[in-house]
Amino acid sequence: GEDVEQSLFLSVREGDSSVINCTYTDSSSTYLYWYKQEPGAGLQLLTYIFSNMDMKQDQRLTVLLNKKDKHLSLRIADTQTGDSAIYFCAGADTGRRALTFGSGTRLQVQP
Amino acid sequence: GAVVSQHPSWVICKSGTSVKIECRSLDFQATTMFWYRQFPKQSLMLMATSNEGSKATYEQGVEKDKFLINHASLTLSTLTVTSAHPEDSSFYICSAPDRVSNNEQFFGPGTRLTVL
Numbered sequence: 001g002e003d004v005e006q007s008l009f010l011s012v013r014e015g016d017s018s019v020i021n022c023t024y025t026d027s028s029s030t031y032l033y034w035y036k037q038e039p040g041a042g043l044q045l046l047t048y049i050f051s052n053m054d055m056k057q058d059q060r061l062t063v064l065l066n067k068k069d070k071h072l073s074l075r076i077a078d079t080q081t082g083d084s085a086i087y088f089c090a091g092a093d094t095g096r097r098a099l100t101f102g103s104g105t106r107l108q109v110q111p
Numbered sequence: 112g113a114v115v116s117q118h119p120s121w122v123i124c125k126s127g128t129s130v131k132i133e134c135r136s137l138d139f140q141a142t143t144m145f146w147y148r149q150f151p152k153q154s155l156m157l158m159a160t161s162n163e164g165s166k167a168t169y170e171q172g173v174e175k176d177k178f179l180i181n182h183a184s185l186t187l188s189t190l191t192v193t194s195a196h197p198e199d200s201s202f203y204i205c206s207a208p209d210r211v212s213n214n215e216q217f218f219g220p221g222t223r224l225t226v227l
Contacts, residue, residue, distance in 0.1 A: 033216075035218075040223070041220070041221070042204060042218055042219060042220040042221040043155075043204065043218045045215065045216075045218075048215070088154065088155070097143065097145075097208045097216070098145045098157050098160060099145075099155075099157070099206070099216060100157070101147075101154045101155045101156075102154060103153070103154045104153075104154050
């Protein structure tokens with residue numbers, strides 16, 4: 001099955017850009033996702049990218065997908081203190097639809 | 112977007128009791144729902160796939176007699192933690208896929224279970 005890895009922690013200053021990285025093993029994942037989880041809360045879907053795309057931009061969020069290296073990244077422009085949370089990347093096994101989540105990256109935004 | 116609800120949002124129970132958690136798709140039908148478990152400061156791990164009208168499919172290492180799943184209708188799946196123990200304390204989250212686009216999962220808000 002899919003194996004997804006992320007760096008555990010990232011600290012940035014307010015106004016800077018944040019880049020959260022993710023690597024995965026199963027190149028057959030059709031979609032790759034980014035979720036945000038605030039303390040004690042459920043998951044919020046931020047964005048997703050189809051596997052035949054290289055990049056997707058949605059307001060402050062930019063997703064880059066390098067299929068050759070099996071690397072996915074999420075860039076948050078002009079990071080705000082409200083962006084402080086845990087960010088999970090996830091992939092879906094082909095045909096299965098259940099998601100395999102990365103370990104999560106805790107983003108801390110310093111004012 | 113579609114909404115998935117969970118009930119209760121949190122529960123505290125004594126060791127040895129059973130706890131039922133409900134997952135409902137509020138404005139769409141879900142023949143399949145997924146149950147995940149998240150331990151503190153860890154990622155979500157898939158526990159089982161709930162299938163309407165048939166038996167659930169459990170992931171390796173998940174005891175099906177301990178985590179009973181019933182998907183009795185197209186909008187409701189229940190997870191019952193039987194004879195709960197402190198090590199079962201966790202955050203349980205369900206999700207349902209979008210049947211139309213098949214590329215989006217709708218997650219419930221989660222249920223925090225604490226077993227004393």
